[in-house]
Amino acid sequence: MPNAGAPKSGVVLLDTRARTPDHEHAVHLKLADGLARLLGCPHVQPSHPPVATDGYYYLPTETLVDPKRHAALGICSEQDLFGGLVAHPYMATKAISHPLPAGASFPPGWTDAFARQASDALLRGYTVFSKADARSAAQLLLTDGPLRIKPVLACAGRGQQVITTADELEPLLADMDDQDLALWGLVLEEDLSEVQTFSVGQVRVAGLTCSYHGTQQLTRDHQGTEVYGGSDLVVVRGDYQALLQLPLDEPLRLAINQAMAYEQAAEQHFPGFIASRRNYDIARGVNPQGHLRSGVLEQSWRLGGASSAELLALQAFADDPALQRVRASTHEVFGTPELPADATLFYQGNDSELGQLSKFARIREHDHSE
Known part of the structure; x- marks a missing residue:
């Protein structure tokens, strides 16, 4: 488990993109609120450019590049941000x-x-x-x-x-x-054909570590195009080894082990790499020769579509020390659906680009068994 480190003075959203869509910005603000609650500090919008002595915790919108530049903000370890930091652009x-x-x-x-x-x-x-x-x-x-x-x-x-x-x-x-x-x-x-995609990840915040496997759902937008519709995660308290203790079928067990191997290689060969949020997409399918193949497609060392579910799981583990496993999910629904009673709303409105959209997360199936 990571050390919780020195108390933070506040959580700061660090938006490094030229433009962030309305619905994403709303979710980022809500995530910053949740991280602030976990860390026991306020969500702040600094009136001056932040410096290291401010003692802030950051929520970047992208994987950060250049450790020296971000050390000036006080980002030196995984305890200083929700996301990741790499030395060169391609590593992100x-x-x-x-x-x-x-x-x-x-x-x-x-x-x-x-x-x-x-x-x-x-692959x-x-x-x-x-x-x-x-x-x-x-x-x-x-x-x-x-x-x-x-x-x-x-x-x-x-x-x-x-x-x-x-x-x-x-x-x-x-x-x-x-x-x-x-x-x-x-x-x-x-x-690959007949592709099945697994999601494997880990988040470490405020001295808590939780790991998960999951799947992604598709939905249709207002134009009828299939787009990302959310993630369904099984989250355990602890590291990847705790995840491997679950009853898993062999394709999923292989995917988790491949994500671990990918991450270990990154930690060994990318100097300056740190990440408190780690997510990997692993594809399993049939190659042109008809052979079954499985491999990590890509990594995400920044907040992502599953992060609202990750945050709810972290909060559940923080609130109940006996809790060992939860099921957490994110949902992106076009139109104005009736929300489930247990939904935590992250965005609902008429986005300037996407139209009427609701984004929410849920947590259920609490499991206290060791």
Whole structure:
């Protein structure tokens, strides 16, 4: 269990994005309120730029990059933020999930040692930082069948394309900015069918650690498009080993072990990496040769769609020291549904981009058994 550390003077929302949608900003404020309650301090909006001596706890909207710059805010350990901090931009994305093709160019701080150590937890694929290397990697992968092109800054599978020939790659590359590609990277990965996606994560706040496995649900937005509709989590008090004590089927047990291997490789090979919120998507499916494959798709070392459920679970464990396991869920519903009696509302309104939307979380199935 992490040390609770020195008391914090307040929780500060650190919005590092150019623009945050209304509904997300409302959720972030509510999360900051909940973290403040856990930490026993107020949620504050500083009147001056924060400095280390302020003693704040931060809720960043993205994985932070550059430990030296953020040390000036007082972010030096996982006890100083809900989220994560890495040394170089590519470390914050799914670019870390694959090695480079031989002889490829790479950005400062890149190491293939991560992918070597985590190889059993990864799908087959390559990360590239130039268009020429993307072409080389595509040639290598296409010999075994279709491959998936994955922009590393996109979320929830957006922007991904499956190609079956090298010619199909060219129009995709034509739309990419060379400088962005050199900084952030691009992933080319074996394409799986019949995919099942597991979510595995851990949060550590105020001396509490809880770990979980879960699934994501889809819903339809006002245009009829399938989008993220929430997460359903089984959360235990303790670390991943406590999670592995649950009765689990083999695919889920493998997914948890792969998430652990991925995380251990990050801790070993990414100097300056800290994270109090860790979430991994693990895919299980059939590759073009008909073989069953399982591997970590990406990490999230920042608040995410499941964080409202994570917060409710942390609060439940803080309120009841005998509590060992809960089921927590998040829900995103378009329109104006009647909310369940046990719902904690995080947002309800007419979002300027998405229309009428409700976002809430629930916690149930409290289990006190050891």
